[in-house]
Amino acid sequence: MVNVPEIFGSMVFDEQAMKERLPKATYKLMKKSIAQGKPLDREVANVVANAMKDWAIERGVTHFTHWFQPMTGVTAEKHDSFISPSEDGRVIMEFSGKELIQGEPDASSFPSGGLRATFEARGYTAWDPTSYAFIKEDTLCIPTAFCSYSGEALDKKTPLLRSMEVINTQALRILRLFGDTDTTRVNTTVGPEQEYFLIDEELYKQRKDLIYCGRTLFGAKPPKGQEMEDHYFGTIKPRVKAFMKDLNEELWKLGILAKTEHNEVAPAQHELAPIFTTTNIAADHNQLTMEMLKKVAQKHGMTCLLHEKPFAGVNGSGKHNNWSISTDTGINLLEPGESPKENAQFLLFLAAVIKAVDDYQDLLRVSVVGAGNDHRLGANEAPPAIVSMFVGDELQAILDSIEKGTDFEQKDKEEMEIGVHVLPHFFKDTTDRNRTSPFAFTGNKFEFRMLGSTVSVSGPNIVLNTIVAEVLDQFADELEKATDFNAALNALIKRTIVNHKRIIFNGDGYSEEWTKEAEKRGLLNLRTTPDALPYFISEKSIKLFTKHNIFTEVELNSRYEILLENYCKTLNIEALTMIEMARRSILPAVIEYTKNITDTLTAKQSIGIDISKCKEKEVVEELSYITSMIIENTEKLENALIGVKDIEGIQNEANYYKDTVIAAMNELRVVADRAEVIVGDEYWPYPRYGELLFSIL
Numbered sequence: 001m002v003n004v005p006e007i008f009g010s011m012v013f014d015e016q017a018m019k020e021r022l023p024k025a026t027y028k029l030m031k032k033s034i035a036q037g038k039p040l041d042r043e044v045a046n047v048v049a050n051a052m053k054d055w056a057i058e059r060g061v062t063h064f065t066h067w068f069q070p071m072t073g074v075t076a077e078k079h080d081s082f083i084s085p086s087e088d089g090r091v092i093m094e095f096s097g098k099e100l101i102q103g104e105p106d107a108s109s110f111p112s113g114g115l116r117a118t119f120e121a122r123g124y125t126a127w128d129p130t131s132y133a134f135i136k137e138d139t140l141c142i143p144t145a146f147c148s149y150s151g152e153a154l155d156k157k158t159p160l161l162r163s164m165e166v167i168n169t170q171a172l173r174i175l176r177l178f179g180d181t182d183t184t185r186v187n188t189t190v191g192p193e194q195e196y197f198l199i200d201e202e203l204y205k206q207r208k209d210l211i212y213c214g215r216t217l218f219g220a221k222p223p224k225g226q227e228m229e230d231h232y233f234g235t236i237k238p239r240v241k242a243f244m245k246d247l248n249e250e251l252w253k254l255g256i257l258a259k260t261e262h263n264e265v266a267p268a269q270h271e272l273a274p275i276f277t278t279t280n281i282a283a284d285h286n287q288l289t290m291e292m293l294k295k296v297a298q299k300h301g302m303t304c305l306l307h308e309k310p311f312a313g314v315n316g317s318g319k320h321n322n323w324s325i326s327t328d329t330g331i332n333l334l335e336p337g338e339s340p341k342e343n344a345q346f347l348l349f350l351a352a353v354i355k356a357v358d359d360y361q362d363l364l365r366v367s368v369v370g371a372g373n374d375h376r377l378g379a380n381e382a383p384p385a386i387v388s389m390f391v392g393d394e395l396q397a398i399l400d401s402i403e404k405g406t407d408f409e410q411k412d413k414e415e416m417e418i419g420v421h422v423l424p425h426f427f428k429d430t431t432d433r434n435r436t437s438p439f440a441f442t443g444n445k446f447e448f449r450m451l452g453s454t455v456s457v458s459g460p461n462i463v464l465n466t467i468v469a470e471v472l473d474q475f476a477d478e479l480e481k482a483t484d485f486n487a488a489l490n491a492l493i494k495r496t497i498v499n500h501k502r503i504i505f506n507g508d509g510y511s512e513e514w515t516k517e518a519e520k521r522g523l524l525n526l527r528t529t530p531d532a533l534p535y536f537i538s539e540k541s542i543k544l545f546t547k548h549n550i551f552t553e554v555e556l557n558s559r560y561e562i563l564l565e566n567y568c569k570t571l572n573i574e575a576l577t578m579i580e581m582a583r584r585s586i587l588p589a590v591i592e593y594t595k596n597i598t599d600t601l602t603a604k605q606s607i608g609i610d611i612s613k614c615k616e617k618e619v620v621e622e623l624s625y626i627t628s629m630i631i632e633n634t635e636k637l638e639n640a641l642i643g644v645k646d647i648e649g650i651q652n653e654a655n656y657y658k659d660t661v662i663a664a665m666n667e668l669r670v671v672a673d674r675a676e677v678i679v680g681d682e683y684w685p686y687p688r689y690g691e692l693l694f695s696i697l
């Protein structure tokens with residue numbers, strides 16, 4: 001039996017550990033630094049580092065690392081041991097404040113998107129004291145931000161922390177206008193729901209596409225997919241149950257609030273949701289969760305697939321970014337309150353989010369780009385590539401009545417006046433019925449559902465924090481000048497609803513009609529990564545991000561390039577893998593199977609059977625046609641890849657992959673999948689979809 005409260009956070013140098021191990025004065029300084037996001041001075045850092053080292057050594061730790069999140073999308077670590085030579089020729093274990101606060105990994109081998117050409121290759125990592133140090137695999141991990149020496153952000157944490165500062169500043173201005181003098185800090189909070197697949201490791205190892213690309217590039221439909229809808233919330237299989245138990249324990253030790261687990265829609269698909277926390281910590285925790293999913297699965301003889309679309313024909317995996325704004329006095333600013341004043345404040349924050357999402361649809365779409373996620377958005381399962389917002393019937397009625405100046409309850413004809421009326425309470429379950437919306441209000445938070453399962457939540461939250469901060473900035477400017485605050489507030493909220501209501505859509509986001517309707521409303525439909533990314537470096541985007549010091553223009557350009565490069569590289573690897581699989585395994589299997597049937601026909605003929613009437617002949621004919629098509633389409637794909645060399649510029653290259661290479665990949669897949677349906681089990685070189693999806697018992 002595990003004692004959860006006892007193991008929870010046992011591998012984290014958290015508040016409790018600090019309190020126990022730091023001198024009182026140091027502990028106080030440390031807490032202050034955490035609350036205000038300010039760096040520690042060297043003296044204090046030395047004391048903290050030493051206490052941290054002793055704590056870690058007691059837990060079997062020998063090494064430490066600065067743990068950071070470069071633009072690769074995964075986390076990076078470089079381990080150093082605590083050993084330091086002593087005079088007697090032996091070693092002592094040391095860890096200095098300097099080593100805690102700052103590291104100097106060589107930045108030159110991480111993606112920098114042109115930054116390296118103009119700036120020094122050296123980078124440094126700096127401790128983010130708001131995210132606690134933790135122990136993973138006998139190593140003390142210090143969560144850090146990663147920058148170049150000239151100050152450019154080379155990671156995902158730096159701009160995220162910057163965006164949290166900006167929304168703090170702007171939200172505080174608004175709160176002061178409502179007479180709130182108690183709040184000293186506003187943070188955004190995030191609870192990311194994580195989807196993933198589990199398959200048998202032995203089967204995984206037999207598929208090059210899964211090994212190289214994380215998704216299947218071939219695979220005919222199995223007799224059973226997700227049509228019976230018997231997997232969602234179904235009984236969890238014992239092997240998966242054992243995995244989840246282990247996983248939860250590992251996550252709890254790391255102080256991660258793993259809370260909910262269930263089977264998802266597709267066979268072999270599952271979901272894990274933690275309890276929400278401050279955004280930068282949620283981002284760190286989600287990265288750790290993904291790492292643990294993979295590690296723990298391996299211990300149980302399984303492989304965890306985090307790809308957005310591992311299998312064609314069944315649902316892909318996403319990540320729902322539940323997001324809200326709250327004060328250090330414990331108030332959720334997206335929760336309608338008890339009094340008219342609280343409700344007026346709620347409506348203003350709501351209006352800010354509505355305007356932000358409408359004004360910056362493009363950036364929200366950009367924040368979830370990636371070759372993998374392109375398979376989901378726009379297909380009939382995940383939210384569409386069109387950004388829109390769901391508010392639910394109850395809140396819609398209120399917004400309508402504000403817009404029209406009528407009372408929302410329709411009982412009396414009195415005007416709905418903000419700051420005078422108490423709003424009815426929305427119950428979470430009545431506002432959360434629409435699962436097709438990319439951005440849904442769910443009672444006291446927004447759920448941004450366009451994220452792919454592998455993406456770091458940093459990117460989407462950098463955008464969300466910044467765009468909402470920008471609108472709050474505009475609102476505060478206007479309201480601070482007003483002579484009659486209530487009148488100005490009423491006018492502002494009403495105007496915002498009128499001007500931005502096109503972004504609200506409460507219907508079926510998967511329907512054809514919506515695509516047409518959205519076009520009429522002038523909403524963007526950026527279906528693919530190359531379509532979306534140019535908006536990241538648009539004048540409007542540069543203006544926004546530089547104004548709030550989130551990204552410099554140089555940083556934006558570098559990120560744009562990294563993301564496009566990543567798209568091209570991903571598709572290149574996928575195309576090369578397809579060519580290799582088709583030539584080395586699929587084609588030989590088809591030929592071998594054809595030969596087997598031909599041999600049968602020859603044998604029949606030798607004993608005098610009239611083979612012109614034998615059905616096998618038709619099979620041979622089809623296989624022969626398929627063989628030619630596999631050869632032809634493999635060549636086509638190869639030529640398409642050769643064509644990349646003639647393309648100038650990364651944007652054009654990405655467009656070429658999107659239009660030409662993907663088309664050639666699809667053509668090759670169609671014929672190979674047809675072959676799979678015909679060729680016998682013993683001949684087929686790869687485990688099929690049916691085995692992959694239903695292998696865990």
Ligand code: ADP
Pocket residue numbers: 189190191192193260273274275276277320322323324325332432444445447
């Ligand atoms: P569903 O599956 O219906 O979307 P879940 O309960 O599985 O809902 O997940 C909801 C997620 O939202 C959880 O991670 C939860 O902690 C998170 N959440 C709840 N309140 C907030 C909030 N104020 N800010 C951010 N996330 C929140």
Ligand code: MG
Pocket residue numbers: 193320447
């Ligand atoms: Mg959800």
